[in-house]
């Protein structure tokens with residue numbers, strides 16, 4: 001009897017000692033996320049598993065992982081996914097004021113790409129060095145912009161480039177790729193991209209393609225000319241022998257609604273014959289760009305002073321006005337002056353949030369399309385403004401979203417919280433897809449939506465170490481609640497953050513948790529294929 005008591009005491013002491021030793025043993029990992037619904041990013045169904053991080057890398061994924069973390073996060077009932085990758089942003093607007101890019105990170109976005117729509121710094125290297133020195137929360141990659149390259153060599157003019165000029169432009173594209181670009185962006189809708197013939201686009205894109213880059217295009221026309229523009233974007237990939245992407249794909253203007261059936265068929269047919277063409281999209285039925293997008297391209301050649309001179313010339317003004325009325329009726333005006341809203345206006349910030357009908361009325365005119373056109377010209381003469389254009393159909397949006405070759409990208413920026421009236425896409429793109437289009441409308445399955453935000457964009461730009469949750473990959477991770485994740489930013493009240501995201505990690509460090517940004521800024525400048533190959 002006494003021996004048994006003694007043995008019991010000894011066993012208890014040994015057990016207590018073992019517990020003390022275990023508690024003092026160095027942690028096996030820096031961080032372990034326990035018991036979440038792990039969505040790997042490759043569209044597999046979730047599994048309940050732990051995920052362990054060591055430094056900036058995923059060390060292990062699996063159920064009931066042994067080994068303690070220096071820190072542990074309880075993710076039971078929450079989704080654990082790769083952080084979202086946004087291949088189309090204008091984040092240069094705001095990143096120096098808000099290096100934490102709260103609007104993106106609070107959605108679970110961990111990597112953003114800049115230099116879209118044909119616009120980028122030229123050269124890239126000094127800019128990338130500035131971003132690296134700034135220290136930001138998400139990772140940052142870039143495209144080199146064809147419009148900016150053309151502007152640097154021949155200006156904002158409507159003419160063909162000479163052979164010598166094309167050679168110089170190719171040199172700038174090559175330099176951009178070596179500096180770290182992931183490909184060439186074009187903005188054939190904008191000055192000066194709009195003045196570029198297709199064969200010149202192909203010649204430049206092919207330079208980026210030969211160096212492993214992707215061509216991403218804001219197409220020449222997203223309204224009545226959308227079919228020809230899709231064919232042109234496909235031709236760049238086909239003749240340039242490189243991957244090509246239709247960016248922020250949409251169908252603008254009521255007479256054109258429904259044509260996404262044709263554009264997606266063109267994409268599918270091109271893929272069937274071996275052209276590597278894909279699509280990205282933001283989930284809103286309004287677009288946003290400069291208000292001068294309502295003017296005809298010929299009126300926009302050159303600088304602001306040139307545009308103003310044309311507006312002072314009576315004959316040209318009449319032609320410009322007629323073109324704006326057309327655009328308001330059939331293109332991005334959506335048929336009603338109410339459908340065009342000012343997002344931000346440097347010379348009169350009070351105009352932000354107001355629509356053309358309201359502004360026309362405030363100037364003493366009935367809100368007819370003619371008066372709205374006059375109002376647009378007046379705004380352009382004062383210095384311009386950025387606008388929001390409600391002219392996209394929900395059915396086209398969902399059709400494009402459901403296509404397996406469509407990924408999600410915001411086309412947003414980094415807003416200064418509370419300032420101006422930006423498009424809500426900057427605050428809501430990714431969580432809106434997960435809330436409205438997955439949970440509420442059941443347009444696509446959850447795992448598929450996450451693929452469109454993670455492994456697909458990563459594969460597209462050649463980010464081989466992000467976008468999937470596997471040991472050895474960088475620890476860019478979002479932890480969120482699939483039952484509550486949602487956008488709250490609206491066109492009326494855009495400055496509202498996403499809800500339902502619990503924590504976000506970039507390169508293994510927590511940048512957001514419990515509703516607040518942390519002090520960490522672990523975002524890295526990411527370099528494209530040509531830069532990596534040259535090193």
Ligand SMILES: [Zn+2]
Nearest residue numbers: 117218248411
């Ligand atoms: Zn664009």
